[in-house]
Amino acid sequence: MIFQIVSLLLDIACGLFTGACLLRLYMQMQRISFANPVGQLVFVLTDWLVIPLRKFVPSAGRWDLSCLIGAFLGQLVQYLILSLFVGASAAFVLAPLMAVFGVARAAISGMMGLVIINAILSWVQSRSPITAVLERLCEPVLRPIRRVVPLMGGIDFSPLLALVVLQVLMIVLQHLQASVLSIAAG
Template sequence: MLYQIVSFLLDVIGGLLTGACLLRLYMQLQRIPFTNPVGRLVFALSDWLVMPLRRVIPPTGRWDMSSLAAAVLLQLAQYVLLWLVLGAGAGWTWLPWLALFGLVRVAVSGVTGLLIVYAVMSWMQAHSPLSDVIARLCEPVLRPLRRFVPLVGGVDLSPLVALVLLQVVMIVLGHLQAGLLR
């Protein structure tokens, strides 16, 4: 029971902070200004770790490597803490791989959340700075699907197709991670 509680709390906290670092990286890649509410939230959640790392890890082109490094470090810290709660037995060599799977899982979950918010906001026809940011973040994921998924009755089903594909990715990640732990 203690392991489940600690695991849940670490997933929530680690996922939120890792997601903020990954969103910071993604927003910079998409050249989305941070003057909107999403950008301010991302800065508030990630500045404490990204800014000190930025002094050591410079950006590479448009890639903010310090945000990526912060996300990896947060996931690694999460799995190290879980490993310590389990009793610090054997298996520490797999921690970097588990952190990598955790990082991908957080990224897929984040894109899934963005797509759900995008779909709901598109149904409501909400025009706000937040809806523009969400649309710009989802567009690179949806654009390739729109070439293959036609409008059905004037409704764009590409977000639904993307959500199904992302769930398949999550299932594959879960099986790969479980196989790693065996």
């Protein structure tokens, strides 16, 4: 029971931090201004680690590697603490590999969340400043689908199809993780 509680709390805290680092990376790649509530929240959650990492980790083009490493470190901390609770040295050794899969899972889950929130806000015609940010963040995922699937009766099914594709990616990632971990552990 204690392990489940610790696991849940770590998943929330480290997942929030990992998601914020990935969102910061993605917003920078999409050249979205941070002068909005989402950008300000991302800065508050990540500046304490990303700014010091930038002194040691250079950017690679549009990729702010300090954000990516921050996301990885957030997941690594989670799996290292869980490994200490389990007490298995194999789990401790596999923690970096688990962190890589954790970052990938967080990226897919985060995009799913963005698409869902964007779709809901599009139904209610919100005038929130967050709406424009969400539309720009979701556009690279929805644009290719919109090219293939036109509006049907004035309804845009691209968010639904994007969620299906992202869910399939999550299933593939889970199976890949299971395969890699069985090879690494065996």
